[in-house]
Amino acid sequence: xxxxxxxxxxxxxxxxxxxxxxxxxxxxxxxKETIEKLLGVKAYIEKTKGHPIVYAEVxxxxxxxxxxxxxxxxxxxDPINEWKYPPFSxxxxxxxxxxxxxxxxxxxxxxxxxxxxxxxDKKELNVNIKLLYEGEEExxxxxxxxxxxxxxxxxxxxxxxxxxxxxxxxGRPQIVLGVKGLLxxxxxxxxxxxxxxxxxxxxxxxxxIDLARIISTLVDQDGKVLIEGFYDDIRQLTNEEKELLKxxxxxxxxxxxxxxxxxxxxxxxxxxxxxxxTYPTCxxxxxxxxxxxxxxKTIVPHKAFAKLDFRLVxxxxxxxxxxxLKIHLQKVNFKGSIITHGFEYPVRTSANSPVVxxxxxxxxxxxTTEPQILPNAAGxxxxxxxxxxxxxxxxxxxxxxxxxxxxxHAPNENIKIEDYYKAIRxxxxxxxxxxxx
Amino acid sequence: xxxxxxxxxxxxxxxxxxxxxxxxxxxxxxxKETIEKLLGVKAYIEKTKGHPIVYAEVxxxxxxxxxxxxxxxxxxxDPINEWKYPPFSxxxxxxxxxxxxxxxxxxxxxxxxxxxxxxxDKKELNVNIKLLYEGEEExxxxxxxxxxxxxxxxxxxxxxxxxxxxxxxxGRPQIVLGVKGLLxxxxxxxxxxxxxxxxxxxxxxxxxIDLARIISTLVDQDGKVLIEGFYDDIRQLTNEEKELLKxxxxxxxxxxxxxxxxxxxxxxxxxxxxxxxTYPTCxxxxxxxxxxxxxxKTIVPHKAFAKLDFRLVxxxxxxxxxxxLKIHLQKVNFKGSIITHGFEYPVRTSANSPVVxxxxxxxxxxxTTEPQILPNAAGxxxxxxxxxxxxxxxxxxxxxxxxxxxxxHAPNENIKIEDYYKAIRxxxxxxxxxxxx
Numbered sequence: 001x002x003x004x005x006x007x008x009x010x011x012x013x014x015x016x017x018x019x020x021x022x023x024x025x026x027x028x029x030x031x032k033e034t035i036e037k038l039l040g041v042k043a044y045i046e047k048t049k050g051h052p053i054v055y056a057e058v059x060x061x062x063x064x065x066x067x068x069x070x071x072x073x074x075x076x077x078d079p080i081n082e083w084k085y086p087p088f089s090x091x092x093x094x095x096x097x098x099x100x101x102x103x104x105x106x107x108x109x110x111x112x113x114x115x116x117x118x119x120x121d122k123k124e125l126n127v128n129i130k131l132l133y134e135g136e137e138e139x140x141x142x143x144x145x146x147x148x149x150x151x152x153x154x155x156x157x158x159x160x161x162x163x164x165x166x167x168x169x170x171g172r173p174q175i176v177l178g179v180k181g182l183l184x185x186x187x188x189x190x191x192x193x194x195x196x197x198x199x200x201x202x203x204x205x206x207x208x209i210d211l212a213r214i215i216s217t218l219v220d221q222d223g224k225v226l227i228e229g230f231y232d233d234i235r236q237l238t239n240e241e242k243e244l245l246k247x248x249x250x251x252x253x254x255x256x257x258x259x260x261x262x263x264x265x266x267x268x269x270x271x272x273x274x275x276x277x278t279y280p281t282c283x284x285x286x287x288x289x290x291x292x293x294x295x296x297k298t299i300v301p302h303k304a305f306a307k308l309d310f311r312l313v314x315x316x317x318x319x320x321x322x323x324x325l326k327i328h329l330q331k332v333n334f335k336g337s338i339i340t341h342g343f344e345y346p347v348r349t350s351a352n353s354p355v356v357x358x359x360x361x362x363x364x365x366x367x368t369t370e371p372q373i374l375p376n377a378a379g380x381x382x383x384x385x386x387x388x389x390x391x392x393x394x395x396x397x398x399x400x401x402x403x404x405x406x407x408x409h410a411p412n413e414n415i416k417i418e419d420y421y422k423a424i425r426x427x428x429x430x431x432x433x434x435x436x437x
Numbered sequence: 438x439x440x441x442x443x444x445x446x447x448x449x450x451x452x453x454x455x456x457x458x459x460x461x462x463x464x465x466x467x468x469k470e471t472i473e474k475l476l477g478v479k480a481y482i483e484k485t486k487g488h489p490i491v492y493a494e495v496x497x498x499x500x501x502x503x504x505x506x507x508x509x510x511x512x513x514x515d516p517i518n519e520w521k522y523p524p525f526s527x528x529x530x531x532x533x534x535x536x537x538x539x540x541x542x543x544x545x546x547x548x549x550x551x552x553x554x555x556x557x558d559k560k561e562l563n564v565n566i567k568l569l570y571e572g573e574e575e576x577x578x579x580x581x582x583x584x585x586x587x588x589x590x591x592x593x594x595x596x597x598x599x600x601x602x603x604x605x606x607x608g609r610p611q612i613v614l615g616v617k618g619l620l621x622x623x624x625x626x627x628x629x630x631x632x633x634x635x636x637x638x639x640x641x642x643x644x645x646i647d648l649a650r651i652i653s654t655l656v657d658q659d660g661k662v663l664i665e666g667f668y669d670d671i672r673q674l675t676n677e678e679k680e681l682l683k684x685x686x687x688x689x690x691x692x693x694x695x696x697x698x699x700x701x702x703x704x705x706x707x708x709x710x711x712x713x714x715t716y717p718t719c720x721x722x723x724x725x726x727x728x729x730x731x732x733x734k735t736i737v738p739h740k741a742f743a744k745l746d747f748r749l750v751x752x753x754x755x756x757x758x759x760x761x762l763k764i765h766l767q768k769v770n771f772k773g774s775i776i777t778h779g780f781e782y783p784v785r786t787s788a789n790s791p792v793v794x795x796x797x798x799x800x801x802x803x804x805t806t807e808p809q810i811l812p813n814a815a816g817x818x819x820x821x822x823x824x825x826x827x828x829x830x831x832x833x834x835x836x837x838x839x840x841x842x843x844x845x846h847a848p849n850e851n852i853k854i855e856d857y858y859k860a861i862r863x864x865x866x867x868x869x870x871x872x873x874x
Contacts, residue, residue, distance in 0.1 A: 180636070184733045192698040198746050199617070199816035201720040202660065202712035205700035208721040208743075209656055212649035219646055221770070223639065261629040261739065263642035263772070275639035283638040284645040285736055286727035291744060296577075296621045296778035298746050298817075299722055302698065306645075307728060309635050309735050333658070335700070341733035379636035380735075 007034060008110045008420065012090040012099035018073035018139045024051045031072050031133060032056075034110075038117045043131075046151075048143035051135030058116060058129040062435060065128040066355075067160040067386065070109040071137035074101035075409050082411035098414045103402025105163040107415045108423055109133065111401050115427030126435035130157055141382045148389050159355040159394040159434075160386050166400030167419060168249070168372050173363045173426065176397040177356060178376030179383045180280075181312035181346030183321050187211060187329075189336035192302035195290065200300055207304040207336075208289035215306060217332045219282040223265065225310075227328045230280070230321065235314045237278065240351050241375040248273050248372060276378045281311045307341070311380065318343040345384030348376045353394040354437040362429035363398070366422055371398075399426050444471060445547045445857065449527040449536035455510035455576045461488045468509050468570060469493075471547075475554045480568075483588075485580035488572030495553060495566040499872060502565040503792075504597040504823065507546035508574035511538035512846045519848035535851045540839025542600040544852045545860055546570065548838050552864030563872035567594055578819045585826050596792040596831040596871075597823045603837030604856060605686070605809050610800045610863065613834040614793055615813030616820045617717075618749035618783030620758050624648060624766075626773035629739035632727065637737055644741040644773075645726035652743060654769045656719040660702065662747075664765045667717070667758065672751045674715060677788050678812040685710050685809055713815045718748045744778070751813065755780035782821030785813045790831040791874040799866035800835070803859055836863050 001009075014030055015023035028045055035043040035056045043056035051073065077087040077100050085091040087100035097107075119125035132155070136142055148155060165174040189207035196204065219225050237245070252269050266272045285308060290301030310325075312318055322340070329338070349356060351373065363371040377397065386392045401423040407413045438446075451467055452460035465482055472480040472493045480493035488510065514524040514537050522528040524537040534544075556562035569592070573579055585592060602611040626644035633641065656662050674682070689706050703709045722745060727738030747762075749755055759777070766775070786793055788810065800808040814834065823829045838860040844850045 182735075184735070191700040192696070194697060196696055196698065197816070198718075198720050198722065199748065199814075200696060200713070201718035201746075201748060202716040202815075203702055203709060204696065204698040205660075205702065206721055207700075208724050209652060210658075212652040212721070212724070213658065215646060215649040216653040221642075221647075221650065223642075259629070259633055259637060259641065260631060261633065261641040263628040263644075265640055265642065272640060276637070279639040281635075281638035283635050283737055284643055284649070284727065285635065285734060286729040286738065287645050287649070287741070288725055288729040290721065290723035292723040292725040292742075296744065296746070297722060298619075298621070300698075300720055301723065304724070305729075307733065309638075309733070311636065311638060377636075378639075379634070 004114050004424065005417065008107060009090045009097065011106050011110055012097065012102055013088055015088045016073050016101070016135070017076050018051055018136050019076050021051070024073065024135055027072050028052050028054050028135060035113065035131065038113055039120060046147070048147050050143045053135065053147055054133040056131045058120070058125065060125050060128055062127045064435060065130060065157040066434070067130045067132055067155065067157045067392070068112055069132050069134070069160055069162045070105055070112065071134040071163065072106070072109065073135045073138050074104070074106070075138050079411060084412055092417070095417050096414045097417060098412055100413050102413050102415045103166065103406035104408040104413070105400070107401030107420050108163050108399065111420055111423035112399065112427045114424045115431065118428055119431055124432060127431055130155065144382050145385055145389065148385050152390055155390055157390070157392055160392050161355070161399065162381060162383050162395060162397040163400065164377070164381055165397040166406065167403035169404040170249070171403065172369050173367050173371045174374065174398065174400070175356065175359050175363060175371050176374045176377050177351060178314065178348035178395070179346060179381045180376060180379060181316060181318050181384055182342055182344040182380045183310040183312060183318040184341035185322070185325070186305055186307045186339040186341060187214070187334070187336055188303070188305040188339065190303040195299040195301050198298040198300050204300060206300055208301055211289070211304040211306055214329065214332055214334050215284060218328070223279070223281060225280065225282045227324050229324045233315050233317065233320070234280070235348065237375065244351065244373045244375055245273050245277065246270060248374060277374060277376055278313055280313045280316060283309050283311070285309055312346045314346045314348040314376065316346055318345060344380050345388045346376065347383045347387045347395055349394045349396055355394040355396050355434060358430050358434035358437060359396055359398045361433050362426055365429050366426045399423055399430065441551050441858070441861065442854065445544060446527045446534065448543050448547055449534065449539055450525055452525045453510050453538070453572070454513050455488055455573050456513050458488070461510065461572055464509050465489050465491050465572060472550065472568065475550055476557060483584070485584050487580045490572065490584055491570040493568045495557070495562065497562050497565055499564045501872060502567060502594040503871070504567045504569055504592065504594045504829070505549055506569050506571070506597055506599045507542055507549065508571040508600065509543070509546065510572045510575050511541070511543070512575050516848060521849055529854070532854050533851045534854060535849055537850050539850050539852045540603065540843035541845040541850070542837070544838030544857050545600050545836065548857055548860035549836065549864045551861045552868065555865055556868055561869065564868055567592065581819050582822055582826065585822050589827055592827050594827070594829055597829050598792070598836065599818060599820050599832060599834040600837065601814070601818055602834040603843065604840035606688070606841040607686070608840065609806050610804050610808045611811065611835065611837070612793065612796050612800060612808050613811045613814050614788060615751065615785035615832070616783060616818045617813060617816060618753060618755050618821055619779055619781040619817045620747040620749060620755040621778035622759070622762070623742055623744045623776040623778060624651065624771070624773055625740070625742040625776065627740040632736040632738050635735040635737050641737060643737055645738055648724070648726070648741040648743055651766065651769055651771050652721060655765070660716070660718065662717065662719045664761050666761045670752050670754065670757070671717070672785065674812060681788065681810045681812055682710050682714065683707060685811060714811060714813055715750055717750045717753060720746050720748070722746055748817065749783045751783045751785040753783060755782060781817050782825045783813065784820045784824045784832055786831045786833055792831040792833050792871060795867050795871035795874060796833055796835045798870050799863055802866050803863045836860055836867065
């Protein structure tokens with residue numbers, strides 16, 4: 001076994017479950033030592049209010065500086081009895097390594113380190129690298145914003161590569177140029193101190209009915225958001241981005257089957273891709289009010305609440321959308337309180353930016369196939385923090401050792417050994433091309 | 438202590454909590470024996486799927502027959518530590534008897550029995566009596582409909598007096614000529630088999646948003662029900678009934694304070710009485726969907742449900758309203774299922790019916806004050822079962838030993854001994870006048 005595989009397997013054998021804190025400290029220390037050993041630079045365990053961030057710089061006095069973001073924490077292993085091998089045993093079977101975190105994202109993390117090492121060894125590293133390894137990605141990156149704000153000088157860079165992308169169902173590398181943003185709020189209506197017998201229904205307003213009405217003023221049957229100004233700041237897709245969407249390949253029937261909803265809005269592949277990646281949404285995550293047990297009880301509930309997430313697209317600003325929402329709620333006579341649970345910026349890096357161009361070119365070399373390029377992901381990642389808090393212009397999620405088959409977040413997570421080596425090569429080629437641009 | 442008080446106190450000392458079944462059997466047996474001892478007729482313990490009904494007939498071969506309905510079960514005693522005396526000790530203090538069930542409705546039940554006994558003793562009972570004592574009133578009369586259907590021949594009668602009315606805050610006897618009806622349903626929308634990550638929100642319909650929209654098509658901000666035809670069958674109040682409403686006395690500020698809702702619809706006393714007694718309602722009792730725990734989770738829920746009660750007024754038919762509702766739901770694109778939890782008919786007996794006239798006249802004699810007469814109650818009672826299933830034309834809730842002070846359903850339930858004796862006299866006078874009409 002070569003050093004590249006051996007280092008990965010040792011890393012995979014270390015539990016690092018952020019939700020339970022299992023093995024977090026030991027894994028952070030092991031990562032620090034690994035960086036120092038492979039790259040010959042000093043690495044730091046940096047405290048946060050939660051799990052530490054592992055940080056290191058490789059300064060080759062180049063003109064350009066790149067942040068490489070990964071996380072060393074993993075998802076919990078439940079349901080444990082569905083695993084073929086213990087989740088932290090890193091058993092190899094049929095040219096695959098089985099371990100929690102193999103795909104998300106320890107394989108990718110170590111692959112990138114070896115690529116840097118190889119370039120250093122060959123004296124071919126011509127871009128300064130800042131390595132930022134988070135320990136809380138799987139629990140919502142809850143202390144990352146604070147860390148970034150406090151270290152904004154140290155973290156100056158021209159571009160950043162995130163994790164999260166891998167190989168699609170046909171083995172093509174994904175290159176994701178951005179993320180959706182998020183506004184997460186909770187609406188609470190509380191009209192009294194206790195539920196009333198429902199014979200009083202003629203005398204009082206019902207908070208559940210009022211909240212239902214208010215929700216129906218926010219979004220229509222087709223999913224169109226009815227808040228005035230909501231769509232105003234949306235950046236139109238360029239023709240190039242529209243082409244990328246068309247080239248994006250999904251199997252409609254498989255997707256529908258996997259989601260299992262009978263109330264599916266679209267049948268056309270192009271429409272599905274467009275909606276998934278470019279439509280902002282107002283979604284009700286949860287709603288609770290009054291008596292919800294078995295059978296019947298006759299009350300007027302005094303309180304109702306709903307949790308809503310708004311997925312935002314470039315250049316919607318979550319703070320501005322929140323202001324528009326408050327104006328709307330006043331218009332529709334909402335007499336309650338609003339709790340905020342999160343603001344995340346959307347990002348869409350230009351397909352013409354150096355980091356993206358280098359990513360595409362290097363992917364073609366290593367995988368000898370067209371990469372699958374997404375203008376942005378359907379979901380949300382802390383990418384927006386780097387772009388908006390640090391002013392880093394270009395961000396991209398790409399280079400992943402995991403694939404469609406990898407069972408990320410599920411039992412029997414695994415990667416193909418071959419894909420791990422390809423991720424090393426992809427990183428190496430990318431860094432070379434990018435530094436020459 | 439005379440026999441009338443002694444018999445009541447012994448009855449109050451017997452627990453008969455329908456919710457827990459505590460003492461139900463013993464109390465039913467004691468009631469049977471008490472009827473037989475006092476009235477010299479045979480009484481029966483009649484089985485149901487739940488707690489038994491105690492039934493007896495006093496046939497004096499009169500032309501008219503009256504059902505007297507009461508229940509021998511009581512509410513649970515919680516919170517037990519707020520009672521001054523143990524709830525089944527029936528302690529007398531300051532001319533009041535403290536016991537669970539004293540007001541609701543064991544005092545009334547025994548008072549009526551003694552009135553019949555007195556008339557029998559004086560050979561002045563000129564109306565046939567059918568005594569029907571339920572053991573499940575406090576748990577929703579769940580087996581009464583079945584019993585009534587199976588015994589419709591035996592239960593033929595000209596009129597019925599129910600329990601539930603007593604003395605108001607000024608000591609005036611209440612006479613309630615009817616009840617609201619009820620339609621209780623649950624709407625369920627289930628679009629999938631599992632909740633989805635909310636990055637899929639653009640692709641699928643959200644059952645919570647759809648259910649909120651559907652609710653907002655059922656009822657507007659002012660409480661007006663938007664189902665076509667909902668108001669069509671409402672019987673207009675007669676001028677006499679309108680007068681009764683105006684004469685009905687409530688303290689608006691006290692009522693508002695007791696309900697404790699800041700979203701109160703009316704301030705005018707007459708408007709409040711009108712709304713409370715004559716407006717039908719569409720009320721959401723409960724609504725649940727998706728994630729309702731702490732903080733944030735980003736899902737599209739696959740399922741949502743809501744429980745709704747419709748309070749109906751004469752002559753709305755709960756089964757017809759249900760048909761109208763189904764038509765409405767189809768119009769607004771409801772793609773879910775409907776669970777029914779209950780259909781109860783509204784009742785409003787004419788103020789000119791013999792039973793009501795006799796009740797008013799006898800109340801004036803005993804209480805030397807104007808009774809408070811309600812065209813119907815704000816709530817629902819099984820009265821409709823007797824009127825619609827048995828074809829009994831006239832029904833009234835009146836004659837109660839309890840008052841505004843009585844803490845029914847609460848700790849330290851009590852009645853004034855004086856009001857118990859007045860209930861005996863009221864029943865006696867009522868039966869005399871009614872039989873002569």
